[in-house]
Amino acid sequence: MADLTPANDVTPTGGVLGPKRHTLRRILLKLSVALSIVGPLLFIVAALGAKLGLWGWQFGLGTLSIKVGPPLLMLGALVGVLALLAAILIKPRKGIAIAIIGIAIPGFALGRLAAMKATVAELPFIHDVTTDTQNPPAFGKTVLNERAKVDGVNTADYIGKKAPAKTADGKPVEKLVSALQTKAYPEIRPLVLNEDSDVVFGKALATAKSMGWVIKEENVATGRIDATDTTFWYGFEDDITIRLRPSEGGGTIVDVRSLSRVGGSDLGKNAARVGAFLKTLSE
16 A cells, blocks of 8 residues: 655645645545445445344344445545545645545445346335245245244235335336236246156255255145245345145146245345246256
8 A cells, every 4th residue: 555644745835735735635545545444344234233133124224224324435435536636636646546446445336236226126116926926825834923023024915915116107006016026027937847746845845955045844745845045134034935736737836935024125036036946946
């Protein structure tokens, strides 16, 4: 890292204006470095703190990551710009690379946040995805009991569930989750395998475990497997249920449902999880 101290700097006129400018440049560069570290670090602390139970997800995501994080990043980018101007305009020129890094780090983070915001706008505001929207798989008692202990838990009822959406002219409305899901994720459909249910059950159980899911219930007789998947960031818990039924033409029908315990939009996580499971199982 370049030397930010102005001890050896000499002003052209020999007056005090030069040293003051050097001091200002040094402060801006140091502040830029500090903010470029603190800004991204805040998001990491917010997420891991929520996962470890140090605070609730509402504080970690809603307060720290959404309300505090973006302004802090914008401040870091602004200070980085000022530091770059000072590094270029104040002679001898020093700290240009540091200032550029001070702009690049919060700038990159702001870009990621903007991309995430765009994703939220494009995807339906849902957190419940199933391969069978007419007769969705139901969760067993173990998962339902765990969900009942969570404050602000999302309902496990799928039929008739509605979510906020917009009309063609942008007016806010509520639409059925089943309709929103079908439009956004038409590829999420039941999987039909040629093997008998007992064979498929073993494969489904092994696949669920390989994906890191914690198995909560498994019942070969009813063809149901319940599991929970915990996200790395914030520690969000999503519940999954797998239902196996014999197909009329032979083989086994596999249905999967993934439901977030809390939150509104899942950013497509549940659909991605169901799709990944079905793809792995069919290979």
